[in-house]
Amino acid sequence: AQSVTQPDIHITVSEGASLELRCNYSYGATPYLFWYVQSPGQGLQLLLKYFSGDTLVQGIKGFEAEFKRSQSSFNLRKPSVHWSDAAEYFCAVGADNNDMRFGAGTRLTVKP
């Protein structure tokens, strides 16, 4: 089955600073890639997804991610972080049979 690695367990950034969260995947075919965000004690919300086409995808809340096949990566970025972005972020990879696998998550703390 496919798998996802998020190397950073916890990241702290200052409000207004840029953000990049790393994601590496393993999958034998063309991957379907996703970023989800989770607020404490809640379910997950989809930020953005990549299926094919333009490797730079735009999502909600000002987030974007870039698919790099050569590096098996799908890093999430935001130019200027807001305090409300503090949450846990999950990268996921999906397959045609509806099988979805998630990474361990990266917890984002935003300093004022």
Place this chain on the structure above:
Amino acid sequence: DGGITQSPKYLFRKEGQNVTLSCEQNLNHDAMYWYRQDPGQGLRLIYYSQIVNDFQKGDIAEGYSVSREKKESFPLTVTSAQKNPTAFYLCASSIAGFTGELFFGEGSRLTVL
């Protein structure tokens, strides 16, 4: 409003007891999922179902069972065979034909006393 409802939100269980977590959706989605979430381990897939009366094991199915008798419902039973059941459980659903957008419930927190 359409969505996914998980119940109960909090559940306490004694060791050796089976417990069933409910998941109901009114989104008319074909696929449904159960994930377990533990700190530092992200979401791990327990079971998923693409269609009524069919389901597949995920990475950590041992000690769990599911049924899919109705499109709207995908209950998860945590059996006494699950050695470490204390966790946050998330149910999700998606449309048929993979699009990747999973809609999640608010989760059920199970604590074994």
